[in-house]
Amino acid sequence: MTEVGESPGDDFAPYSTSVMESSQKMSEIAGFGDPICSALVLKGGRMLIMHEARIDGQSVYLSILCSRVPAGVQALIKKIVECLTRAMTGHA
Amino acid sequence: MSNYKEACRRELEHLVEREAHLDAALLCSVDGLPVAYASSIQIEADALSAMCSSMLSLGDALAIQGGDDTCIQVVTQSRGRTVALIHAGKDMLLGLMGSRELKLGMLLGHARKEVEVIVELINQSHHETKQSEKAKKPAERQPALLEELVKRVMQEAQER
Numbered sequence: 176m177t178e179v180g181e182s183p184g185d186d187f188a189p190y191s192t193s194v195m196e197s198s199q200k201m202s203e204i205a206g207f208g209d210p211i212c213s214a215l216v217l218k219g220g221r222m223l224i225m226h227e228a229r230i231d232g233q234s235v236y237l238s239i240l241c242s243r244v245p246a247g248v249q250a251l252i253k254k255i256v257e258c259l260t261r262a263m264t265g266h267a
Numbered sequence: 268m269s270n271y272k273e274a275c276r277r278e279l280e281h282l283v284e285r286e287a288h289l290d291a292a293l294l295c296s297v298d299g300l301p302v303a304y305a306s307s308i309q310i311e312a313d314a315l316s317a318m319c320s321s322m323l324s325l326g327d328a329l330a331i332q333g334g335d336d337t338c339i340q341v342v343t344q345s346r347g348r349t350v351a352l353i354h355a356g357k358d359m360l361l362g363l364m365g366s367r368e369l370k371l372g373m374l375l376g377h378a379r380k381e382v383e384v385i386v387e388l389i390n391q392s393h394h395e396t397k398q399s400e401k402a403k404k405p406a407e408r409q410p411a412l413l414e415e416l417v418k419r420v421m422q423e424a425q426e427r
Contacts, residue, residue: 188331197325198343201318204311205364207345216340216375217333240333253388 176235191238195227212252224248230257231264271392275385276303282381283307288369289377290348293362294355294385295319301354310364319362323352353378356386386405 279292291306299320330338
């Protein structure tokens with residue numbers, strides 16, 4: 176849908192949705208409850224954080240590539256989702 | 268082969284006993300079959316192994332798209348628990364499941380250290396298997412390669 180900063184482009188999107196769907200399935204099988212987010216730890220301490228948000232009945236997949244894990248990741252995700260909700264629906 | 272499985276199971280049991288907030292540890296093959304596991308909660312090892320393998324493969328595919336060779340770890344956080352997945356040698360992966368009280372850094376640290384121990388146990392088992400194979404009489408040995416079998420037949424023919 177949209178991207179900012181350096182990102183691997185269109186090839187990247189199908190994999191991030193698959194990761195979130197698989198993590199959903201894994202959590203369901205294990206009985207751990209709905210996943211909040213998934214992350215890949217990459218070389219050099221980089222981290223790719225992925226989150227599935229439901230906005231106006233649609234699933235939107237968010238991927239954040241960080242060179243270092245920011246403090247308060249969940250609060251950051253919440254803030255981004257609020258911005259997206261405002262942009263997509265016109266209200267928070 | 269089963270020697271290292273038992274050793275790995277004991278090692279995982281010690282880890283789950285040592286770390287109060289670590290609920291389960293699962294070692295499985297890259298094709299999703301459970302090798303050894305220990306847990307203080309009930310887990311479906313077969314189904315979970317398949318999903319862990321699938322998750323790590325997807326993580327690797329995603330990392331490759333981003334220009335890396337593989338991903339180092341995959342983490343999934345749910346309301347109740349955090350799951351960390353990591354490669355354990357070429358053919359296996361380790362999954363650790365911790366409660367939310369266990370900090371992410373601690374969970375990832377445990378995963379890294381445990382993989383070192385597991386790889387060591389597997390290498391040791393392979394070494395012991397090779398040693399015991401060498402110690403056997405030539406007639407009792409399993410032919411590892413066709414070449415070895417041919418050599419043995421030729422040698423026996425010459426001796427006659």
